[in-house]
Amino acid sequence: QVQLVESGGGSVQAGDSLRLSCVASGGAFRNYGMGWFRQAPGKEREFVAAISWTASSTKYADSVKGRFTISRVNAKNTVYLQMNSLKIEDTAVYYCAAKGFSPSDQSKDYHTWGQGTQVTVSS
Secondary structure, eight states: OOEEEEEOOEEEETTOOEEEEEEEESSOGGGEEEEEEEEOTTSOOEEEEEEOTTSSOEEEOTTTTTTEEEEEEGGGTEEEEEEOSOOGGGOEEEEEEEEESSOOSOGGGOOEEOOOEEEEEEO
């Protein structure tokens, strides 16, 4: 059973950058498609970015295109989310999730979730 642990969240000002990490253990990470989702207070969880098992394919929400980059290092069982030009509306708990092989923007497709890391962006 794979387990996911996120890190790298924090409190920053608008325009700053953060890099989130998600480390997987207990499973065949190299076979997983990985996704990042976020949930702001009072809102539903929403898709942010996803990457295929070979990193050959990625997906992004329109709200983060050009600012966020998802990547992975299979040798380290780690997926990253580089977040640049952060905005106040990026404030949320960020979750990583695992599924089989291909990327997806649908949360229902993912079988394993981390516990989340808080990102707070202020003016």
